[in-house]
Structures are given as structure tokens and as C-alpha cells.
Amino acid sequence: MIKVAVCGAAGRMGQRIIVAAKEAGCTVSGALERPGHELVGQDAGLIAGCGSLGVAISDDLNAVVEGCDVLIDFTTPKVSLKNLEACALKKKAIVIGSTGFTPEERALAAELAKDIPAVLAPNMSVGVNVCFKILKDVAKTLGDDFDVEIVELHHNKKKDAPSGTAVRMGEVVAEALGRDYNKVANYHREGICGERTKEEIGMQTVRGGDIVGEHTVYFIGMGERIEISHRAMTRDMFSRGSVRAAQWVVGKAPGLYDMQDVLGLR
Ligand SMILES: NC(=O)C1=CN([C@@H]2O[C@H](COP(=O)(O)OP(=O)(O)OC[C@H]3O[C@@H](n4cnc5c(N)ncnc54)[C@H](OP(=O)(O)O)[C@@H]3O)[C@@H](O)[C@H]2O)C=CC1
Numbered sequence: 001m002i003k004v005a006v007c008g009a010a011g012r013m014g015q016r017i018i019v020a021a022k023e024a025g026c027t028v029s030g031a032l033e034r035p036g037h038e039l040v041g042q043d044a045g046l047i048a049g050c051g052s053l054g055v056a057i058s059d060d061l062n063a064v065v066e067g068c069d070v071l072i073d074f075t076t077p078k079v080s081l082k083n084l085e086a087c088a089l090k091k092k093a094i095v096i097g098s099t100g101f102t103p104e105e106r107a108l109a110a111e112l113a114k115d116i117p118a119v120l121a122p123n124m125s126v127g128v129n130v131c132f133k134i135l136k137d138v139a140k141t142l143g144d145d146f147d148v149e150i151v152e153l154h155h156n157k158k159k160d161a162p163s164g165t166a167v168r169m170g171e172v173v174a175e176a177l178g179r180d181y182n183k184v185a186n187y188h189r190e191g192i193c194g195e196r197t198k199e200e201i202g203m204q205t206v207r208g209g210d211i212v213g214e215h216t217v218y219f220i221g222m223g224e225r226i227e228i229s230h231r232a233m234t235r236d237m238f239s240r241g242s243v244r245a246a247q248w249v250v251g252k253a254p255g256l257y258d259m260q261d262v263l264g265l266r
């Protein structure tokens with residue numbers, strides 16, 4: 001039975017991860033929030049709604065990491081990098097679901113994961129990871145004749161845009177078409193912005209209410225259109241995916257893994 005600690009334990013994802021870890025038969029050994037958080041000291045299980053776990057939410061990163069086999073972290077890139085560093089020092093595994101990493105931050109994560117096994121993935125659901133695989137094939141098959149546009153919808157509390165999943169979808173399509181995502185992503189059209197270029201990948205963001213997460217990649221040709229969509233109805237497949245990643249990553253060789261590795265989709 002692996003010992004799982006959760007960072008961001010009182011957050012939307014953190015609470016569901018605590019429930020999923022308990023349901024999967026893991027020991028929840030620790031729960032972390034930032035220093036000064038109003039729920040520090042409270043029982044993490046009661047906050048998550050799955051009954052008392054006898055684990056108080058803590059703000060002591062080192063103690064929580066020390067006590068676990070693997071830390072599951074859904075917070076922000078800056079917090080995740082700090083957690084990765086703490087796990088590397090104590091030789092513990094880590095699963096990171098935070099999104100909004102810059103290319104430089106991702107490179108730093110890969111560097112920090114040289115000594116420990118780590119999973120970093122913008123989306124832990126099986127469905128989205130299957131979509132990544134399908135998108136590669138569709139983009140390769142259609143080639144340059146179809147315009148690619150990506151639209152994502154999320155709740156009004158989301159802090160980063162576009163979503164990490166939408167960015168990964170753009171990267172997968174760009175790579176399949178032999179393009180550099182960072183050069184062809186177009187995040188903004190306004191005013192007399194000119195005709196669409198053939199190579200650009202449009203990235204559109206919608207925010208509102210309680211939308212869990214929806215992604216559509218449009219391949220738009222002359223007289224026809226393919227849409228590949230994923231709609232998340234609850235957060236539970238993200239949380240179950242993160243626990244599956246935690247169970248998979250403990251004992252693996254050091255390095256930075258993705259959910260495609262966890263699910264055997266490479
Ligand atoms: N990979 C995936 O499958 C998924 C990824 N995500 C990503 O996960 C991240 C979190 O999302 P969500 O749960 O909705 O966000 P929330 O804001 O609900 O949760 C984040 C939690 O982390 C806490 N936190 C902030 N700083 C620290 C710190 N230094 N130490 C410990 N805890 C801290 C926050 O506290 P406070 O509120 O006080 O700041 C909050 O409780 C986002 O980046 C989101 O995009 C979300 C769903 C699925």
C-alpha cells in the first residue's frame with residue numbers, strides 16, 4: 001500500500017484526489033496547503049468530504065514529503081517546482097497536474113526530475129490522453145490542407161489560459177504537421193488582423209460558471225470539417241488518473257514521465 005501525500009489539499013482537485021486515493025486503497029499520509037491557509041490543522045478527510053483520515057492539513061513541506069512515497073501536486077507551476085525540488089532532495093516520487101508552465105519552467109522540471117521518478121501531465125484523464133493519440137494521426141493524415149483551430153472552455157476560477165490540455169493538443173498537432181507550436185500558435189485576433197495564415201493554429205479560450213473542462217480541435221477544410229471534442233463532466237477522472245499515476249511512478253527509474261507513459265499510449 002503506497003503512502004500518498006497531496007499538495008493543494010483543500011483545492012478543487014486536491015479534495016477529489018484525497019477521496020480517490022482513499023478509494024484506491026492508498027494510505028493518505030499527508031496533506032499540504034500554503035503557510036497561513038485557514039484550513040491548516042483541519043482533518044484533510046473531513047475537508048474533502050470522505051470522513052476523518054486522522055491527517056491534519058499541514059504547511060510543513062519537508063515533513064509531509066518525508067512521510068510519503070509519492071506527492072501528488074495540483075497547485076501552480078511555481079509551487080510545483082518547489083515541491084519537485086523538495087522531493088528530489090528526499091528521493092521521493094512526484095505526480096504534478098498543475099498547468100501554465102512556461103517552456104523554461106518545463107525545462108527546469110525535467111532537470112529537477114533527473115534524480116527521481118516524476119509524472120508531469122496537463123490532463124490525467126484517459127479520454128483526453130486517447131485524444132492526444134488520435135489528434136496526431138488525424139493531423140498527419142490531413143496534412144496542410146485543413147486549418148486547425150482549438151477552443152477550450154473552463155470554469156470562471158481557472159487562473160491560466162489557454163488550458164494546459166489545449167496547449168498540449170496544439171503541440172501534438174503542430175509536431176505532426178512539422179511546425180513549431182511556439183511560432184504558429186495564434187492566441188488573439190482583433191481588428192484588421194489580416195487573413196488567416198495556412199500554418200497558424202488558432203487558440204481560443206472561454207471562461208464561465210462551473211464548466212469542468214471542454215476541448216475541441218477543429219480541422220477545417222473546404223466544404224467539410226472534422227471536430228475532435230472531449231468534455232469532462234466531473235473532476236473524478238482527473239483525480240483517479242493522478243492516483244493511477246502515483247501507483248505507477250513509485251519505484252520507476254528517475255526521469256520525467258507523462259500520462260502517455262502511465263497509460264501505455266506511446
Ligand atoms: N492535470 C490535470 O488533469 C488537471 C490539472 N488541473 C490543474 O491543477 C491546478 C489546480 O487546479 P484547482 O484544484 O482547480 O485549483 P485550486 O485553486 O482549487 O487549488 C489549488 C490549491 O493549492 C493551494 N496552494 C497554493 N499555494 C500553495 C502552496 N505553496 N502550498 C500548498 N498549497 C498551495 C491553493 O490554496 P489558495 O487557494 O490559498 O491559493 C489551493 O487550495 C491548476 O493548474 C489546474 O489547471 C486541474 C484539473 C485537472
Ligand SMILES: O=C(O)C1=N[C@H](C(=O)O)C[C@H](O)C1
Nearest residue numbers: 099122123158163164165213
Ligand atoms: O483548471 C482546470 O480545471 C483544468 N485544468 C487542466 C488544463 O489546464 O488543461 C485540465 C482540465 O481541463 C481542468
